[in-house]
Amino acid sequence: MSNRTWWIVGGVGVGLLALIWLPWWVTLLIIAAVVGVPIAGYLMLDPSQRRRLQRIRERRQLDR
Helix, strand or coil, rough: CCCCHHHHHHHHHHHHHHHCCCCCHHHHHHHHHHHHHHHHHHHHHCCCHHHHHHHHHHHHHHHH
C-alpha cells in the first residue's frame, strides 16, 4: 500500500476510536475541522494562486 493509503486507514481508525470515546458532537466538530480547514485555505487563494496550484497538480499527474 502507498503512504497515502496508510494515512487514510489511520485516519479512519482514529475517527472510529473518537466516536467510541468522545461524545458524537465533539467527533463531528473534529471531522468538520479536518475537512473545512483545507477548503477554507483554498478558497482564500487569489485566482492567480489557484491557477498556479492547478498547474503544479497537473505536472504531478504527468510524472506518474
